[in-house]
Amino acid sequence: MSEPVPITINVNGRKRSAMVEPRLLLVHFLRESLNLTGTHVGCDTSQCGACTVLLDGSSAKSCTVFAVQADGSEVQTIEGLADGDELHPLQDGFWEEHGLQCGYCTPGMIMSAVNLLEENPAPSEAEIREGISGNLCRCTGYQHIVNAIQHAAERMAQS
Amino acid sequence: MIPTAFEYRRAGSVAEALSLLQEGGPEAKLLAGGHSLIPMMKQRLAEPGLLIDIGGLDELRGIQEDGGEIAIGAAVTHAEIAASDLLRDQAPIVAETAANIGDAQVRNRGTIGGSLAHADPGADLPAVMVALDATIALLGPNGERKVQAEDFFQDILTVDLAEDEIVTGVCFQACRSAAYAKLEQRASKFALVGVAAALSLDGGTCSSARVAVTGASSHAQRLSGVEGALAGASLPDGAGDAASGAGDALDFVNEDLHGSEEYRRAMTAVFARRAIEAAAGRG
Ligand SMILES: Cc1cc2nc3c(=O)[nH]c(=O)nc-3n(C[C@H](O)[C@H](O)[C@H](O)COP(=O)(O)OP(=O)(O)OC[C@H]3O[C@@H](n4cnc5c(N)ncnc54)[C@H](O)[C@@H]3O)c2cc1C
Ligand code: FES
Ligand code: FES
Numbered sequence: 001m002s003e004p005v006p007i008t009i010n011v012n013g014r015k016r017s018a019m020v021e022p023r024l025l026l027v028h029f030l031r032e033s034l035n036l037t038g039t040h041v042g043c044d045t046s047q048c049g050a051c052t053v054l055l056d057g058s059s060a061k062s063c064t065v066f067a068v069q070a071d072g073s074e075v076q077t078i079e080g081l082a083d084g085d086e087l088h089p090l091q092d093g094f095w096e097e098h099g100l101q102c103g104y105c106t107p108g109m110i111m112s113a114v115n116l117l118e119e120n121p122a123p124s125e126a127e128i129r130e131g132i133s134g135n136l137c138r139c140t141g142y143q144h145i146v147n148a149i150q151h152a153a154e155r156m157a158q159s
Numbered sequence: 160m161i162p163t164a165f166e167y168r169r170a171g172s173v174a175e176a177l178s179l180l181q182e183g184g185p186e187a188k189l190l191a192g193g194h195s196l197i198p199m200m201k202q203r204l205a206e207p208g209l210l211i212d213i214g215g216l217d218e219l220r221g222i223q224e225d226g227g228e229i230a231i232g233a234a235v236t237h238a239e240i241a242a243s244d245l246l247r248d249q250a251p252i253v254a255e256t257a258a259n260i261g262d263a264q265v266r267n268r269g270t271i272g273g274s275l276a277h278a279d280p281g282a283d284l285p286a287v288m289v290a291l292d293a294t295i296a297l298l299g300p301n302g303e304r305k306v307q308a309e310d311f312f313q314d315i316l317t318v319d320l321a322e323d324e325i326v327t328g329v330c331f332q333a334c335r336s337a338a339y340a341k342l343e344q345r346a347s348k349f350a351l352v353g354v355a356a357a358l359s360l361d362g363g364t365c366s367s368a369r370v371a372v373t374g375a376s377s378h379a380q381r382l383s384g385v386e387g388a389l390a391g392a393s394l395p396d397g398a399g400d401a402a403s404g405a406g407d408a409l410d411f412v413n414e415d416l417h418g419s420e421e422y423r424r425a426m427t428a429v430f431a432r433r434a435i436e437a438a439a440g441r442g
Contacts, residue, residue, distance in 0.1 A: 002164045002166045003278045004164055005164075005167065021164065022164070022165055022166065022167035023161060023162045023163070023164055023165060023200075024212070025161075044160060044201060044202070045198060046194065046197070046198045046201075046265075047346060047347060049262070052264055055267075058238070058267040059263055059264045059267055060264055060267055060268055063201075063233075063270075064193060064194055064197045064198065064268070065193060065285070066167065066193070066197070066199070067166045068169075068212075069190075069212060069214065069278075070194065071169075075162060096279070101323075112263060112264070115263060115267075131263060133262045133263075134261065134262025134264045134265065135262075135346075136265055
């Protein structure tokens, strides 16, 4: 075993310091050290996107980043999205448009959608589908997820 | 799975990364975006004892143009390449290819240097760099070395890069009349077959061409038969004829559950034609 090293990561606006083994993946740091279990693990091959978070503002698969790589960075997870009791427009969109069934893919899907709408506030349906192509859903067939993201984009454009 | 234990060092400069590589010897590996290496470490197909993180090094970042020559730093991400106005304007093939790598998350982390050094047989950028006749810049304990892309890629996951060398960047001449077309593996988007074509056009006639394939074979390589057939061809009409023998001419062709050898050979001709037509359309 290699020696634990100190890291400090700003997670959802709060500085979190810990001693971690270099091989600890960011997703395990979030889930197991910080108990932020909204970020899921759905595969072993970096393909499903269930673990997606924002790392310094851009979407990243937290199962394919070591926690030590994120030392000094900012991470936003699904838990950091709502403003108190007020849901983020994307969370609201998934609620209103029935964008989930089992919900396993949902946190990662929403974080990818946050990244997408940041870069492209008014995406076409094709651009939405491309934007979430790194996130797999085994339940919905994606149509309601696309609707949910469109709903959020419209709401965000109004406000 | 959990990777085997390793020591992690974040290099503060390219010089420090080089000396850490020397110290670490065969146990040491560079870590850029981690999107080829970490999946391999999770499968325990790679078990480095020391990871040297070069992902954040400013020295390896930036996209520049000088007198028609474009240089991209090794740690530039696929997302940065895809969004670069300079590349979209002066070498649209590079921006478009990067925009179709994997998915948004992969593009946000993965780097051009990592893609070229790793040389996955299905990676996209190697074929584009061979077609553009790019030069890959390497830095080692004995100084700098430059290698043409077509000589850099040697075999499956094998490139002309010593254990103590770093890829610092890549450079090529600006080129508008070039395009890349791929048949992608639907889950990962790696190329089952991908062809890059860069043409010199004189009106509707092709005076010379460089065409390279990835995905079909062990490593990115030129399709010299197609290049020969394109010289003097009138385009886009002559693209199909010029491309027709592309697949049959390959010495070795990959075969897996995504595509048989026969299928990949056939698709090499199809995607060569599409790449040539798209490049000619830019003429
Ligand atoms: C789900 C998924 C889908 C993908 N789809 C595609 C796709 O469609 N097309 C495609 O082309 N690729 C695809 N990739 C691969 C992706 O592009 C990788 O990011 C890229 O191949 C490696 O770049 P990296 O910066 O992540 O390298 P790393 O994983 O950090 O490193 C890879 C290797 O290169 C070495 N290395 C890295 N940088 C340097 C350097 N500067 N000098 C010397 N050696 C170096 C490392 O030591 C390591 O051996 C996909 C990856 C994933 C996980
Ligand atoms: S857990 Fe599947 S991509 Fe991260
Ligand atoms: S809602 Fe079940 S996996 Fe997407």
